[in-house]
Amino acid sequence: MVNIEVCIGSACYVKGSNKVVEQLNELIEKNGWSGKVELKGSFCMKACQNHLGLGIRINGRQLEGVTAQNALPVLEKEISAALA
Numbered sequence: 421m422v423n424i425e426v427c428i429g430s431a432c433y434v435k436g437s438n439k440v441v442e443q444l445n446e447l448i449e450k451n452g453w454s455g456k457v458e459l460k461g462s463f464c465m466k467a468c469q470n471h472l473g474l475g476i477r478i479n480g481r482q483l484e485g486v487t488a489q490n491a492l493p494v495l496e497k498e499i500s501a502a503l504a
């Protein structure tokens with residue numbers, strides 16, 4: 421199981437984290453990952469304060485430089501790698 425946490429704190433929300441959640445749900449559906457990927461919301465994980473981009477963790481590892489614009493290809497690659 422791959423655990424993904426997406427920050428729903430205000431700084432990330434303003435930068436489109438809710439859209440990333442929608443994209444992730446579509447990605448999970450498209451790839452048939454529903455039993456393999458668990459998606460959760462999270463409060464602020466300090467990515468905003470540390471200029472790391474959106475607060476997104478995969479299996480507890482904070483991704484860096486993810487934005488609402490590049491999230492889809494980055495997350496597809498990260499999840500594929502985590503499932504391999």
Ligand code: FES
Binds near residue numbers: 428430
């Ligand atoms: S509000 Fe998302 S990491 Fe701070």
